[in-house]
Amino acid sequence: MNLIHYHLKVFSFSAIAMAAYETLKEPLFLTLSSWESRAINILVVSTGVMLASFLLVKKNKIKLSATSVFSQQQPLFSTTQNKQLWLAATVFDTLESAVIITDQDNQIIAFNSAFTKINDEPEDQVLGQKPKIISSGRYTAEFYQEFWNTLTNTGRWDGEIWHRHKDGEIFALWFAMKRVYDEFGHFSHHIGVFSDLDQHSASFERIQHLMYYDILTDLPNQTLFMDRFQKAIANAKREENRVGVLCLKLDKFEHITKEFGFDIADQILKEVSNRLRELIQRKSDTVSVSRMGGDEFVVLLAVIEQEQNAVMVAENIRDLLYNAFEIQGHTVHLSVSIGIAVFPEHGNNESLLLANANNALEEARYNTGGNRVKLYQKW
Numbered sequence: 001m002n003l004i005h006y007h008l009k010v011f012s013f014s015a016i017a018m019a020a021y022e023t024l025k026e027p028l029f030l031t032l033s034s035w036e037s038r039a040i041n042i043l044v045v046s047t048g049v050m051l052a053s054f055l056l057v058k059k060n061k062i063k064l065s066a067t068s069v070f071s072q073q074q075p076l077f078s079t080t081q082n083k084q085l086w087l088a089a090t091v092f093d094t095l096e097s098a099v100i101i102t103d104q105d106n107q108i109i110a111f112n113s114a115f116t117k118i119n120d121e122p123e124d125q126v127l128g129q130k131p132k133i134i135s136s137g138r139y140t141a142e143f144y145q146e147f148w149n150t151l152t153n154t155g156r157w158d159g160e161i162w163h164r165h166k167d168g169e170i171f172a173l174w175f176a177m178k179r180v181y182d183e184f185g186h187f188s189h190h191i192g193v194f195s196d197l198d199q200h201s202a203s204f205e206r207i208q209h210l211m212y213y214d215i216l217t218d219l220p221n222q223t224l225f226m227d228r229f230q231k232a233i234a235n236a237k238r239e240e241n242r243v244g245v246l247c248l249k250l251d252k253f254e255h256i257t258k259e260f261g262f263d264i265a266d267q268i269l270k271e272v273s274n275r276l277r278e279l280i281q282r283k284s285d286t287v288s289v290s291r292m293g294g295d296e297f298v299v300l301l302a303v304i305e306q307e308q309n310a311v312m313v314a315e316n317i318r319d320l321l322y323n324a325f326e327i328q329g330h331t332v333h334l335s336v337s338i339g340i341a342v343f344p345e346h347g348n349n350e351s352l353l354l355a356n357a358n359n360a361l362e363e364a365r366y367n368t369g370g371n372r373v374k375l376y377q378k379w
Contacts, residue, residue: 098194104187106130118163118173118194131192138162138170151190155179214291216266217273225290225298229350232302236343243343244301244310247357248317251335251370253295260330267327268334269295275320283313298357307342307375314338314373322371335371337364346376 098115102108107128116123151157158176173194180189212224229245236243250272257265276289276297286302299317301310318336325332339361347353356376364374
């Protein structure tokens with residue numbers, strides 16, 4: 001087995017990918033210009049560690065970049081492999097997050113361009129040196145001892161750190177380091193990732209928002225709806241109130257998508273959401289609308305006095321959405337079917353109420369031809 005194949009085997013792609021994933025998986029390491037950045041980070045760091053391993057054996061400590069990896073007189077890999085690794089190394093070198101790879105002695109053997117901006121040292125003074133990224137003067141010997149103990153015992157360390165530029169300026173970074181092991185379970189490398197804390201805060205807030213809001217319409221999603229629904233039921237049981245849930249589905253929306261295309265269909269869904277949002281805001285703070293996915297929405301009436309209150313809101317929604325939509329020069333007509341269930345008459349928990357509201361919705365769609373409001377009825 002030749003040297004290249006051996007080291008590609010030792011640092012198998014899957015193993016390194018998992019190590020990189022563990023290092024980069026915290027929400028603060030996602031740059032949300034694209035969700036694909038997570039996959040890119042895993043791919044690039046994985047390939048970077050494999051290359052670094054090979055080059056370390058060859059006694060070539062390098063700044064990992066497309067130029068340095070593929071400027072050899074003799075190709076290290078086949079043409080196809082060169083192209084793939086060149087692309088990976090290029091992306092690695094252009095990542096916004098700073099990445100370093102160190103050997104067992106904690107000496108830097110590879111890093112990307114973002115690291116030089118944070119480290120503020122010439123490239124030729126970085127390779128073979130130990131990282132000074134947490135040498136701000138603010139840390140005691142006990143901190144470093146705890147850092148290394150945690151890294152050694154758990155395999156990773158992450159947290160906020162302070163870094164000092166050569167000009168004396170001190171600023172905050174988020175830093176994560178992960179220990180990497182070879183296929184025999186022996187410690188081989190560290191992967192370190194650094195990012196600007198302000199960028200992390202914005203990314204974290206964006207992630208939190210995406211966890212609870214629909215990406216297309218910015219309405220609350222199913223997760224947030226269920227949380228609000230559970231709280232509304234719990235409150236209704238204490239206060240002896242009623243809760244209404246309205247399940248909405250646009251009639252024959254698949255035909256609109258087929259006729260006008262996905263772009264216009266998305267614009268229609270946005271406009272539907274805007275109309276629902278405006279209507280709900282005029283009602284009260286106990287009324288909310290969520291998108292469950294596709295052309296399905298749900299309205300939660302957290303406090304109502306009687307079933308007829310829910311029916312009136314549903315009729316208002318039906319009339320509102322029946323008005324034509326003007327989208328990119330097209331006039332589009334819609335109708336909506338709505339099923340209603342009310343606590344406690346139609347169920348004493350969220351699952352049963354939602355199921356019964358959907359049963360009423362299906363009856364409104366198929367038994368009456370759509371564009372109807374149907375209150376659940378026990379048979």
